């Protein structure tokens with residue numbers, strides 16, 4: 439049994455809490471959230487032998503949970519790096535929600551800390567496990583469409599102003615680190631790198647086409663992958679819903 443904890447439980451962290459509370463190889467011993475009342479409600483919802491202890495901060499949790507081995511961090515983006523570094527420093531394995539961090543230098547420090555402490559650092563890019571994406575990877579690796587030459591990848595949707603008003607951290611550079619690119623399209627970018635390898639060259643245009651807030655709601659990019667494949671990407675939360683992918687190889691295409 440791994441002694442586990444969750445930090446940040448109002449949104450997606452609530453799902454992590456319930457998963458860890460019911461997983462046969464996890465003993466959920468602690469939960470931390472600024473909103474301790476929300477954390478207590480979650481704890482009360484569970485049918486526990488021994489209920490996890492509620493803390494108001496990660497630091498209090500680290501001090502007050504001897505033997506803790508792993509933590510899931512599901513807080514606003516700007517907290518991912520400092521919280522992951524503190525947890526790794528305390529010797530814990532870390533699963534941090536996407537995006538890994540809001541600065542590349544922070545992400546590098548997190549990877550370095552995990553390597554130094556020999557701990558697992560995983561990022562919440564669960565889209566790799568979805569059957570359609572796993573199948574796509576399988577087809578590409580089996581060379582079913584030959585060498586990939588060209589990719590069109592679009593994730594377009596609508597997020598109303600109320601989505602950002604409800605949780606203001608999502609719309610500020612300081613707390614979210616970006617708009618559609620970090621919040622929604624980080625999943626797509628993860629899939630693109632997983633499927634096609636590292637990018638060698640990127641040019642992009644970011645803009646806010648319709649929302650009142652400061653971060654971008656639309657991003658267009660051209661990517662040349664190290665493999666030679668070329669991709670045209672469009673991401674937006676100010677559009678009609680469309681999730682479109684076209685992957686053309688020298689032997690065939692997947693749409």
Ligand SMILES: NC(=O)c1ccc[n+]([C@@H]2O[C@H](COP(=O)([O-])OP(=O)(O)OC[C@H]3O[C@@H](n4cnc5c(N)ncnc54)[C@H](O)[C@@H]3O)[C@@H](O)[C@H]2O)c1
Nearest residue numbers: 446447448449450451470471472473512513535536562605
């Ligand atoms: N993998 C996915 O598909 C997926 C889906 C949704 C959200 N997310 C990610 O999960 C993270 C959280 O998003 P959300 O939508 O759940 O946000 P949210 O605002 O609903 O929840 C964040 C929680 O963190 C708590 N919190 C904030 N500051 C804290 C602090 N200093 N100490 C302790 N707790 C603190 C808040 O009280 C709240 O309970 C983000 O990184 C988001 O991008 C991932």
